[in-house]
Amino acid sequence: MHPIVARDQLSPNVTRLVVEAPRIAEIRRPGQFVIVRLGEGAERIPLTIADADPAAGTISLIIQSVGASTMDLVALQPGDAIRDVAGPLGRPTDLIDQGRAVCVGGGVGTAVVYPIAEELHRRGVSVTSVIGGRSREWVILEDELRTAGEVVVCTDDGSYGRHGFVTEALRDLCDAGPIDEVFAVGPVPMMRAVAELTRPYGIRTTASLNAIMVDGTGMCGGCRVSIDGQSRYACVDGPEFDAHAVDFASLADRLTTYRSFEQEALARHEACLIPALADRLGDPPPTTGPVAGSAAR
Amino acid sequence: MTEERPPTDEDRPALTQKERMAIDRVAMPEQDAAIRAVNFREVNLGLTRQIAMLEAERCLQCPKPYCIGGCPVSVNIPRFLKLLREGDLPAAADSLLDDNALPCVTGRVCPQESQCEGVCLRAKKGNAVAIGHLERFVADWAQAHPDELIHLKPKPTGRTIAIVGSGPAGLTAAGELVKLGHAVTIFEAFHAAGGVLVYGIPEFRLPKDIVQAEVDRLVADGVRIEPNSIIGKTYTLPELRTRFDAVFLAVGAGLPVFMDVPGENLKGVYSANEYLTRVNLMGAWNPGSETPVLHGQRVAVVGGGNVAMDSVRTARRLGADEAMIVYRRGRDELPARAEEVHHAEQEGIRFDLQVAPVEVLGDEKGWVRALRCIRMEPGEPDASGRARPVPIPGSEFEIPCEMVVVAIGTRSNPLLTATAPDLRVSDRGYIEIDETGMTSIDGVFAGGDIVRGAATVILAMGDGKRAAAAIDRYLGGEAPAAADVTVEAASEPA
Numbered sequence: 001m002h003p004i005v006a007r008d009q010l011s012p013n014v015t016r017l018v019v020e021a022p023r024i025a026e027i028r029r030p031g032q033f034v035i036v037r038l039g040e041g042a043e044r045i046p047l048t049i050a051d052a053d054p055a056a057g058t059i060s061l062i063i064q065s066v067g068a069s070t071m072d073l074v075a076l077q078p079g080d081a082i083r084d085v086a087g088p089l090g091r092p093t094d095l096i097d098q099g100r101a102v103c104v105g106g107g108v109g110t111a112v113v114y115p116i117a118e119e120l121h122r123r124g125v126s127v128t129s130v131i132g133g134r135s136r137e138w139v140i141l142e143d144e145l146r147t148a149g150e151v152v153v154c155t156d157d158g159s160y161g162r163h164g165f166v167t168e169a170l171r172d173l174c175d176a177g178p179i180d181e182v183f184a185v186g187p188v189p190m191m192r193a194v195a196e197l198t199r200p201y202g203i204r205t206t207a208s209l210n211a212i213m214v215d216g217t218g219m220c221g222g223c224r225v226s227i228d229g230q231s232r233y234a235c236v237d238g239p240e241f242d243a244h245a246v247d248f249a250s251l252a253d254r255l256t257t258y259r260s261f262e263q264e265a266l267a268r269h270e271a272c273l274i275p276a277l278a279d280r281l282g283d284p285p286p287t288t289g290p291v292a293g294s295a296a297r
Numbered sequence: 298m299t300e301e302r303p304p305t306d307e308d309r310p311a312l313t314q315k316e317r318m319a320i321d322r323v324a325m326p327e328q329d330a331a332i333r334a335v336n337f338r339e340v341n342l343g344l345t346r347q348i349a350m351l352e353a354e355r356c357l358q359c360p361k362p363y364c365i366g367g368c369p370v371s372v373n374i375p376r377f378l379k380l381l382r383e384g385d386l387p388a389a390a391d392s393l394l395d396d397n398a399l400p401c402v403t404g405r406v407c408p409q410e411s412q413c414e415g416v417c418l419r420a421k422k423g424n425a426v427a428i429g430h431l432e433r434f435v436a437d438w439a440q441a442h443p444d445e446l447i448h449l450k451p452k453p454t455g456r457t458i459a460i461v462g463s464g465p466a467g468l469t470a471a472g473e474l475v476k477l478g479h480a481v482t483i484f485e486a487f488h489a490a491g492g493v494l495v496y497g498i499p500e501f502r503l504p505k506d507i508v509q510a511e512v513d514r515l516v517a518d519g520v521r522i523e524p525n526s527i528i529g530k531t532y533t534l535p536e537l538r539t540r541f542d543a544v545f546l547a548v549g550a551g552l553p554v555f556m557d558v559p560g561e562n563l564k565g566v567y568s569a570n571e572y573l574t575r576v577n578l579m580g581a582w583n584p585g586s587e588t589p590v591l592h593g594q595r596v597a598v599v600g601g602g603n604v605a606m607d608s609v610r611t612a613r614r615l616g617a618d619e620a621m622i623v624y625r626r627g628r629d630e631l632p633a634r635a636e637e638v639h640h641a642e643q644e645g646i647r648f649d650l651q652v653a654p655v656e657v658l659g660d661e662k663g664w665v666r667a668l669r670c671i672r673m674e675p676g677e678p679d680a681s682g683r684a685r686p687v688p689i690p691g692s693e694f695e696i697p698c699e700m701v702v703v704a705i706g707t708r709s710n711p712l713l714t715a716t717a718p719d720l721r722v723s724d725r726g727y728i729e730i731d732e733t734g735m736t737s738i739d740g741v742f743a744g745g746d747i748v749r750g751a752a753t754v755i756l757a758m759g760d761g762k763r764a765a766a767a768i769d770r771y772l773g774g775e776a777p778a779a780a781d782v783t784v785e786a787a788s789e790p791a
């Protein structure tokens with residue numbers, strides 16, 4: 001069991017959980033992730049290790065609630081516990097030691113670039129982070145990233161920082177001077193756009209791929225992605241790859257494999273939340289209605 | 298138990314050999330094929346005590362029992378069959394468990410027809426003794442009556458052993474080593490113990506409760522299990538080697554092999570490992586599960602071994618009208634257990650034999666729509682002596698389907714070996730061992746599929762047993778004499 005020691009809400013749908021996992025806290029490196037399983041019967045969910053405190057024996061997970069399993073996770077409160085935390089998985093980021101790097105984070109992808117930016121900064125690399133969100137309230141980790149260098153914030157609606165997409169800000173940076181490496185983590189269309197943008201500049205670009213995973217150790221092949229026409233496993237060969245070699249169209253397509261199941265799971269989940277909520281408020285749960293219907297699919 | 302006390306040798310005259318020869322081999326009662334093809338309950342229902350005792354009478358108690366030689370762990374078959382037919386189940390169980398740590402598993406999954414039963418004297422004239430079914434019967438009885446078995450309480454030796462992997466090899470070694478008084482910790486990558494027994498072999502063939510009961514028994518005997526511990530990631534092998542007096546590597550050969558044909562990344566193509574893990578370990582066979590799995594109306598499974606049979610029968614149970622085996626050789630060459638092929642046929646599985654896939658075809662939305670295949674014919678014999686299948690030019694055709702499951706084999710996973718540079722592996726990535734089971738690293742032993750390549754449960758268990766003995770010798774060779782053990786509960790006849 002891995003108790004939650006702290007929880008805070010970073011944006012309307014992004015939550016940070018600080019979780020006890022002493023061994024992982026001690027040895028994890030930037031770019032690595034864990035697979036968590038909330039309880040008996042729950043799904044195995046890959047999540048990046050956003051931060052770690054070896055002295056306290058804790059790791060931070062920054063979770064965007066997108067479906068049933070992530071909603072269950074972010075509903076945890078300090079004192080609750082996650083049953084299984086396996087890791088650290090994946091190859092650590094291959095980091096440069098000098099020069100200039102730009103870390104581009106879209107949405108919850110910002111949580112993935114944060115440990116990379118931090119480590120690059122520690123090594124003496126000059127780091128600029130470009131992070132984005134729909135509007136001001138969706139921007140996460142701005143203060144944390146400022147400790148690692150300059151931060152450019154972009155919002156789609158212009159409510160904060162620069163108006164527009166992260167790629168526009170990145171283009172200006174590419175034009176302004178030499179960049180040794182770009183790290184891009186976010187929604188697939190964003191990573192693809194970054195890759196297309198940096199390609200003509202010949203800037204080494206790394207993307208972290210969020211393929212669907214089961215075991216995270218190379219035994220299922222479900223996370224296979226196409227890199228330079230070759231099948232590679234995101235969990236053991238990645239999750240980071242040369243963005244210029246990634247077949248993003250295939251990745252985006254494979255991510256839709258379980259869409260109809262996910263929508264049903266979400267609907268079931270929401271139906272289940274109603275009696276659970278009523279329970280908490282002290283009202284008797286409804287005896288008829290969506291509960292029975294939601295149990296069977 | 299309300300069963301009547303069965304007759305024993307004392308009550309009844311022994312049968313003559315001729316009378317024994319006249320008894321027909323028992324047929325395992327099964328769920329009806331039409332009913333079981335849509336549920337995940339175990340297909341074989343098990344024998345009653347009476348019928349099991351009758352079947353045991355068929356054994357001729359050969360002075361030279363060939364059957365023992367056919368068993369990779371040399372189970373003393375005539376001994377436990379004699380005790381069984383005498384109705385002394387506690388003694389039969391103790392005898393069996395002495396030779397085989399997981400008889401409830403092997404009784405169900407061993408390829409008996411090519412091992413113990415294949416060489417049984419009675420196979421020469423008709424039908425072999427149903428050793429597998431009887432092994433299963435005695436083992437299930439033992440699991441249901443733990444208090445009637447002998448429990449040894451060994452003196453702790455103070456020695457510590459790390460076992461990596463909780464499949465049959467790891468579990469067997471753990472059982473043997475705690476019996477000797479050593480402190481054993483199993484490190485398992487997954488959240489649950491059992492290896493292929495829990496993630497691969499489906500519920501309808503090997504109920505998970507049975508595996509869990511075996512794991513629980515080991516834990517009760519003092520084995521520690523650390524789930525979610527990936528050696529090579531959470532800890533390295535050199536770390537384990539310094540923390541423990543000895544290490545046993547039993548990580549299996551878990552990496553899936555794909556066909557390497559175009560279209561393999563389309564949605565609807567699974568490795569058997571992924572498909573079976575989602576369904577078994579993650580419980581996706583249960584409609585309420587949080588882990589999704591695709592349900593196809595037409596599912597093509599590529600391969601002809603146990604893994605392929607398990608996949609195709611799983612697809613059938615998940616609602617496929619057409620669940621098909623696509624295999625490049627003929628029926629007689631299917632490597633699966635005979636019983637699985639037979640059960641699959643009964644359940645309406647279609648066999649497309651002497652056929653090999655050349656491409657997976659997709660629709661405009663990226664989903665599988667067909668498997669393009671080519672017909673094969675037997676060619677020159679290959680290294681294994683079997684005819685190498687060769688494609689018949691121009692014979693390509695399409696098998697329409699929404700799902701393809703690839704079950705053409707597995708290989709070694711480099712996760713652990715990559716972080717242990719001193720560990721000698723073959724060019725195919727399998728760990729090399731000496732005649733004692735020790736690897737190139739002093740005090741580190743290995744066995745099971747990671748040494749042999751994908752093999753069988755019983756071979757992995759045999760390796761676990763041998764490695765445990767070798768580890769004990771390595772740690773000082775003071776295997777406790779009988780005086781060092783105390784009997785906790787003596788056996789009493791049922």
Ligand SMILES: Cc1cc2nc3c(=O)[nH]c(=O)nc-3n(C[C@H](O)[C@H](O)[C@H](O)COP(=O)(O)OP(=O)(O)OC[C@H]3O[C@@H](n4cnc5c(N)ncnc54)[C@H](O)[C@@H]3O)c2cc1C
Nearest residue numbers: 046047048062063064066067068069070210211212255262
């Ligand atoms: C190496 C790796 C690191 C990750 N790190 C983080 C992280 O730090 N924080 C975080 O919030 N998320 C992270 N993810 C994504 C996270 O695992 C998924 O969001 C989660 O599995 C969705 O589960 P769900 O049941 O809540 O949603 P579902 O109902 O399964 O899916 C809801 C939506 O999410 C998409 N989705 C499903 N599975 C994945 C997946 N594995 N990756 C991306 N999208 C998916 C679906 O297509 C769907 O649109 C990471 C994924 C990987 C592979």
Ligand SMILES: Cc1cc2nc3c(=O)[nH]c(=O)nc-3n(C[C@H](O)[C@H](O)[C@H](O)COP(=O)(O)OP(=O)(O)OC[C@H]3O[C@@H](n4cnc5c(N)ncnc54)[C@H](O)[C@@H]3O)c2cc1C
Nearest residue numbers: 462464465466486492493497528549745746752753754757
């Ligand atoms: C679907 C299927 C059906 C089969 N049917 C039969 C059958 O009917 N009869 C038969 O005799 N054989 C059958 N087999 C083969 C048989 O199951 C295997 O030969 C046997 O399980 C091998 O045992 P093992 O202990 O070597 O490894 P495994 O059972 O593979 O167990 C290895 C364990 O190690 C864990 N592990 C791997 N790497 C690490 C790591 N780095 N750190 C920690 N843990 C790790 C794995 O998660 C796993 O739990 C079947 C196999 C499959 C896949």
Ligand code: SF4
Nearest residue numbers: 368372403407412413
């Ligand atoms: S372990 Fe397997 S081969 Fe040996 S006796 Fe039992 S069923 Fe036969």
Ligand code: SF4
Nearest residue numbers: 356357359364417418
């Ligand atoms: S070979 Fe067959 S008949 Fe002979 S002892 Fe073995 S099981 Fe009995």
Ligand code: FES
Nearest residue numbers: 216218220221235
């Ligand atoms: S998650 Fe199974 S191989 Fe990567």
